[in-house]
Amino acid sequence: MPERATLPDREPLQGYQLGVVREVLLALLAGEASHGYQLRARLALALGPLAGALNEGQVYVTLSRLEKAGLLTARRVGQTDRPDRKVYELTPAGRERVDAWLHDTSWPKPAPAEFHLKLVAAAAAGLADPVGIVDRQRRELLVGLAQAQRAALAEPERSVAALLLEGVVLRLQADLRWLEACARYWNSAKER
Amino acid sequence: MHEKTSVLSAQGLRKEYGKGAALVRAVDDVSLDVAPGESVAIVGPSGCGKSTLLYLLGGLERPSAGTLALEGRQLEQMPETGLARLRRHALGFVFQAFHLVDELTALENIELPALLAGSAPRAARERARELLDQVGLEDRAEHLPSALSGGQRQRVAIARALANAPLVVLADEPTGNLDSTATTEVLRLFGQLHAGGQTLVVVTHDERIAATADRLITMRDGRFVGETKLAGGTARGLTEMAGLEG
Numbered sequence: 362m363p364e365r366a367t368l369p370d371r372e373p374l375q376g377y378q379l380g381v382v383r384e385v386l387l388a389l390l391a392g393e394a395s396h397g398y399q400l401r402a403r404l405a406l407a408l409g410p411l412a413g414a415l416n417e418g419q420v421y422v423t424l425s426r427l428e429k430a431g432l433l434t435a436r437r438v439g440q441t442d443r444p445d446r447k448v449y450e451l452t453p454a455g456r457e458r459v460d461a462w463l464h465d466t467s468w469p470k471p472a473p474a475e476f477h478l479k480l481v482a483a484a485a486a487g488l489a490d491p492v493g494i495v496d497r498q499r500r501e502l503l504v505g506l507a508q509a510q511r512a513a514l515a516e517p518e519r520s521v522a523a524l525l526l527e528g529v530v531l532r533l534q535a536d537l538r539w540l541e542a543c544a545r546y547w548n549s550a551k552e553r
Numbered sequence: 554m555h556e557k558t559s560v561l562s563a564q565g566l567r568k569e570y571g572k573g574a575a576l577v578r579a580v581d582d583v584s585l586d587v588a589p590g591e592s593v594a595i596v597g598p599s600g601c602g603k604s605t606l607l608y609l610l611g612g613l614e615r616p617s618a619g620t621l622a623l624e625g626r627q628l629e630q631m632p633e634t635g636l637a638r639l640r641r642h643a644l645g646f647v648f649q650a651f652h653l654v655d656e657l658t659a660l661e662n663i664e665l666p667a668l669l670a671g672s673a674p675r676a677a678r679e680r681a682r683e684l685l686d687q688v689g690l691e692d693r694a695e696h697l698p699s700a701l702s703g704g705q706r707q708r709v710a711i712a713r714a715l716a717n718a719p720l721v722v723l724a725d726e727p728t729g730n731l732d733s734t735a736t737t738e739v740l741r742l743f744g745q746l747h748a749g750g751q752t753l754v755v756v757t758h759d760e761r762i763a764a765t766a767d768r769l770i771t772m773r774d775g776r777f778v779g780e781t782k783l784a785g786g787t788a789r790g791l792t793e794m795a796g797l798e799g
Contacts, residue, residue: 415793471798496771500781505794507764507783512791514737514744529794530761537760542600548773 382423384462387432387451391459394450397421403466409522410512424449432458469533473539484550491547499540503507559586559622560720560752561610565567566619568605579605581775587721592743594754596765602775603756604725610754611644611723612636624720645714646723649729651706653698655732660685660694660710668715677716684712688742704735711742715751722746724755728762740765 382404389400401420405412424447427433432455437445451459476498480491513526568580581601587593595603609612609621612628621628623643653662663780664681668674685691688708698706707727714722727743728736736759743765747753755762763769764783771779 382690408797409795411647411792411795414797444557496779500779503760503764503769503781504783505790506760507766508791510740510761510764514741529791533794534760545598 370500382419383427384459386420386423387427387455388459388462389474390433390449390451391456394448396446400424401448407521408525409516409520411465411522411525427455431455471536477543480547484547490551492544492551495540495544495547499537499544502533502540504535506530509533558588558740559589561585561754562587562620562622563610564620566606566609566621567617568602568609568614569617578775580609581778582619583772583775585610585770585777587752587754589752590747590750591768592747592766593755594763594769595754595756595765596758596760596769597772599758601772603660603772604620605757606772607642607723607725607754611646612640613646641666642717645717647707647710647714647724647727649726651698651703651710651730653706653710653713655698658695658697659690659701659705660727662698662709663712663716666713670717680716681712684697684715685709687715687745688712703733704738707731707735707739708742711739711746715746721752721754724753724757726757726759727755728757728759736761 385404386400389395389403397420401415401417404415404420408415411475411487424433428435428449433449433451435447435449438448439445480494483489483494484491509526509529513523516523516526516553563583563585566580566583566585567578570577570579570689581602583606585593595606597603605614609616612621612623612631616629619629623639625637628639631639654665657665660681663684664677667677667680682691682694685694688711690705690708690712693701693705693709698709701709707726707730711722711727714724724743728739732738740762743753743755743762747765747767753766755766756762765785769781769783770777771781
């Protein structure tokens with residue numbers, strides 16, 4: 362897509378979204394002081410087949426940033442047969458941040474407005490058939506749904522990661538129902 | 554035409570009801586070839602003709618026009634007795650409302666098609682036990698349908714559909730009466746059947762069951778309007794959909 366090339370690239374993807382991992386690490390430390398690898402193992406379990414997105418270095422980089430921000434402290438613990446390891450502990454400021462995060466009700470945004478306006482604009486300018494745009498989008502989401510579903514069904518019963526995948530499946534399902542409504546509207550608009 | 558490699562092949566199928574101004578084309582010039590072991594989902598809004606199409610494919614209704622072949626045998630002109638025999642031996646049906654016999658136990662429901670097809674009682678019983686085991690309900694053999702959950706009833710119905718080792722299983726909204734957990738049970742089971750090489754044609758408006766198919770066909774106003782192959786997708790796509798990247 363040539364028009365993309367002229368736009369500034371977004372920040373390079375570093376695997377896991379920084380904003381989320383920061384709060385999660387703090388929250389995990391609220392129970393007890395932990396090593397970095399323990400935190401990482403907890404996250405990996407919760408993410409199941411999606412844990413590949415969890416960049417190992419990212420956890421440690423984030424922990425050191427949180428330390429600089431005064432939200433946690435790190436202390437070295439000597440080990441007999443290998444290099445010292447750090448144990449991380451939450452500070453009172455860190456605990457406040459965790460409380461605020463747990464009470465925060467902001468929600469990841471579904472984004473129907475852009476797609477909706479794309480259809481309106483395409484129809485108004487006579488650029489493209491909105492129904493065709495809807496059908497292409499539908500195929501794309503269905504491939505995603507198929508993939509998420511396969512991953513969900515491959516998880517053992519009562520797996521916590523399956524719950525995350527169920528969230529992906531249900532959201533895509535809702536999006537697909539909306540696309541069906543879009544197809545109905547723009548189909549009948551053509552006949553008028 | 555790909556009749557050589559298709560287990561089920563429909564060409565130019567049409568089903569009309571009524572006459573003159575009241576003429577309704579429920580199925581309008583539909584062609585479909587299903588390869589052995591393939592799983593096909595047909596989706597569309599209610600009233601688009603997908604259930605009628607499934608009934609045509611299963612020989613439960615006769616087309617107004619077009620041809621239909623099951624492993625090369627032409628069905629559209631076959632006399633009713635031959636068609637009934639073919640339905641019993643070569644096709645398995647799964648319905649939204651399960652259609653189990655309320656007075657019979659789970660095991661008896663499953664063995665019924667084999668008995669009707671002329672199997673020896675002992676062989677039918679043995680096969681029914683195998684199937685009950687396959688759908689994970691071996692401990693529910695003696696239960697009446699009324700004592701089973703919706704998901705369990707549908708699993709019994711699926712086992713029954715498999716009683717005569719059908720060439721094709723045809724399912725009409727198999728998750729239509731089920732809640733999310735029971736839907737997952739049925740999805741798992743269809744996944745297993747598919748992995749075992751069972752040819753499946755599912756008609757549904759449930760995107761979840763549609764997404765388990767190899768091929769998804771969209772139907773609108775009696776016609777096929779789109780086809781999607783559902784293989785592929787990347788791990789990166791999945792993490793993005795989960796909100797882990799971006």
